[in-house]
Amino acid sequence: MSKIYDILQKGTLQKVGTGSIIIPNYHDRTDVDEDTIEKLAKNISEVGQLSPILLEKKANGDYELISGLRRLRAFYHLVWTQIDAIVLEDLDEQSKMLIMITENAQRQNLNDYDLVVSLVHFLAVSTNNSDEDIKNFLYKINNHDSGGLKNLSIQDKKLQKMLEEAIEKTDKYKLKTLISKLKVLKFHPDIIKAMQERKLLYSYAVMLNKIKEEAKMQELLTLFTSFEISKEELKASLKKINGEDKPINPLKEITKAMKEFNNFTDEKKKLIQDKIDELTKLLTA
16 A cells, blocks of 8 residues: 555644545545444544544645545534544545555445446546546457457547556556456346445446346335345345246256267266166056
8 A cells, every 4th residue: 555655644644624625526425335334433432532534734724535435524424623634635546545545445335336336437537538438448359358249449448457556556456356346337227226225236236237127026025124024035036037047958958968968088978878767667567
């Protein structure tokens, strides 16, 4: 975390008025629910603020939040007007996003959807591109890696290298990991909302999003997120929908396996022949 450490070393610990703190749009997360804030506020009221939030001081004297949204909202809930903060100045957008992503990763605060959105924005800022351009380029890399696109241009390879170097600054994430989870951006809005509300893990979101019949998907999503069915029951329902619980046809399986008969050893061939003879006797008895 050397880059983050170097940035934070330039900050100063201060008491800052909560009314002068601006919350940027990229902190607009639905997983910061009132119940969570109330619990955190109660904890802070009992033991105090254990770690400062991170702010950037703007030229007009206001402060912009970098990291610590839940702690700040807990202070709003308590109606406390002063909060401990490490105040930084003259930060570029890349450094701010890097701090936010790294801090949230350490605290495990981001769900997979918001994490992907944050990383895409960080890469866009780092390479002077738009979020949409980066998303489209990552889809292109994924298409190439899966064999759908034969060659990347020299410019594409240069941008890919830049993105790999940028994301390595987080000391936690890799470009391949981000690309593998990029599909979350195309999930059904209700599934995304459930993820943001911390009611649905990524693995279950992937399974639910594969259900083509929306009414069935909505039914299972509601049942699962309201704890009316267990994880095991959800998995069983998904298998049934996807036809994975169909009984095995033994004749079909044997026929498929017998295609490799000539490649078996003599010993294995004899064993199989003996079993076939036993089966024949059983069927004709």
